[in-house]
Amino acid sequence: MQATKNKQMKSIKIIQLLLFITSGFSLIMVSCQKMERPPLGEIIQDPLPPTLVIGDSKSYWPFDGNARDTGQYKLVTSVKTISYVPGVAAVPAVTGGEAAQIGSGGYLVVTSLPSELTAPGSFSVAFWMKGVGPVQGGAQGLFAISKSTEFWGNFEMFLENLNNGAEAFIKVHMYNKNAANGVGEEWSEVKVPGALNKWTHIAVTYNAATSALTIFADGQPTLINNKILGGGSYGALGWNNVTGLVIGSFAFQVTPTLANHGAETWAKSFNGALDQFRIYTKALTPAEVQNLFNNKL
Numbered sequence: 001m002q003a004t005k006n007k008q009m010k011s012i013k014i015i016q017l018l019l020f021i022t023s024g025f026s027l028i029m030v031s032c033q034k035m036e037r038p039p040l041g042e043i044i045q046d047p048l049p050p051t052l053v054i055g056d057s058k059s060y061w062p063f064d065g066n067a068r069d070t071g072q073y074k075l076v077t078s079v080k081t082i083s084y085v086p087g088v089a090a091v092p093a094v095t096g097g098e099a100a101q102i103g104s105g106g107y108l109v110v111t112s113l114p115s116e117l118t119a120p121g122s123f124s125v126a127f128w129m130k131g132v133g134p135v136q137g138g139a140q141g142l143f144a145i146s147k148s149t150e151f152w153g154n155f156e157m158f159l160e161n162l163n164n165g166a167e168a169f170i171k172v173h174m175y176n177k178n179a180a181n182g183v184g185e186e187w188s189e190v191k192v193p194g195a196l197n198k199w200t201h202i203a204v205t206y207n208a209a210t211s212a213l214t215i216f217a218d219g220q221p222t223l224i225n226n227k228i229l230g231g232g233s234y235g236a237l238g239w240n241n242v243t244g245l246v247i248g249s250f251a252f253q254v255t256p257t258l259a260n261h262g263a264e265t266w267a268k269s270f271n272g273a274l275d276q277f278r279i280y281t282k283a284l285t286p287a288e289v290q291n292l293f294n295n296k297l
Helices: 002-035 286-294
Strands: 059-061 078-086 098-110 123-131 139-145 155-159 168-175 185-192 200-207 212-217 245-247 267-269 272-280
Touching: 098 267, 123 139, 123 155, 168 200, 168 212, 185 212, 200 286, 212 286
Parallel strands: 139 267
Antiparallel strands: 059 272, 078 098, 098 245, 098 272, 123 200, 123 272, 139 155, 139 245, 155 168, 168 185, 200 212
16 A cells, blocks of 8 residues: 555656656747847948049049059159148048148159150149248249150149248149140249148149130139130140159159259249149049039048
């Protein structure tokens, strides 16, 4: 009788143990089900940072801590007495926001150019400058495309000596071997009030189809607006004896010289900083120049 009772008690305990294990397993399953992640819906991504539209510039020096040409040409650039300072960049987190400070006797030079740049047809150059005014003690070179057989380059742009505070006196020299009038040399000059001691955007455009030259300051045409070169027959630009280009000085001021003579005492490097320097083998439209200025490109 006692043995039968003991067997019944063992059976009851076994059944209770099984019920306990089964109950625990069910709880575990329920818990696991509750911990499962719900099905994923459409993934919403953060918006991309704004894209800086730099246009179709053939060469572009952003000067963000280096002198690399990041445009199509990727010209190999050497520097002398250049440092990097805060620039005009609208979005420093994207561009780095630095500019090239041209020191005394400093410049950037390229001595190997693609053939396209020796016969560009139409042409534009655009950049930001922060020059120290008044300009004293000699003219200051801004940009040049050399001509090894002449004093002046195929293209030369500089600030003339002018004791007039923040007014910039900009001179542009151009030569064109294709000019129908057979001369090919043109000079243009304009005074731009308030262009020094602050960041100012400068652009020079030449349209081969119309022979028109325009100089822009802060996105707007200056008095040099659609100046017709060669009486309308200046035509597509073609340059002779090109040995390189210079940013921040004259072609004859670099060592070794890119002109037919050496440095002049009246000629100086640019006294200030340059930023977002671009070269185009097209004539920028007024809207494109305005865009560069508006967006600090």
